[in-house]
Amino acid sequence: AQSVSQHNHHVILSEAASLELGCNYSYGGTVNLFWYVQYPGQHLQLLLKYFSGDPLVKGIKGFEAEFIKSKFSFNLRKPSVQWSDTAEYFCAVNLVGSSNTGKLIFGQGTTLQVKP
């Protein structure tokens, strides 16, 4: 079965530190890739997405992610985190194909805690 793995379950950083959250998926076909963020007590919001084209995509609040097809990865990065980035981050994959129904497969999530 297809799956999405997020390597870091809980990350603690100080403000201004750089961030990289790993995401790998298991599917050999075409995919759409997403990172969602969930701030404490809130619903999930789209951070960034990749459908096609430039594998380096930029999202809101200074986040970016790079799609490396050969590694089945879509890692999330931010050069300098802020306390307000404290949240849970989810990687998700949509399997594009003839039976595409738009279902998203989510990773387990990574809790990021940024210390002021």
Added chain:
Amino acid sequence: NAGVTQTPKFQVLKTGQSMTLQCAQDMNHEYMSWYRQDPGMGLRLIHYSVGAGITDQGEVPNGYNVSRSTTEDFPLRLLSAAPSQTSVYFCASSYYHPGQGNTGELFFGEGSRLTVL
């Protein structure tokens, strides 16, 4: 814009009770889905619908029913609540992209926190 609206936001049930979580979207999205979120397990798909009158099971459908009589509404019914159904439930909708079908980009409601005693 209302987007995806879920009600109620909080609910406490006793084991064996039934209830319906309501979900409505005003974006004319064809695709709607229900997820449950549990600590350390991410989001798991319960049921989904690709259009009015069409529903299908997701990863964890047992104990839940859905129907899709209109494009806008996608209620989730708990038939006989169990403590294992204590969770946060999210409704989401998605759109079709010309030439690509359903992109999978989900728009989420604010969630419904359910506790089953």
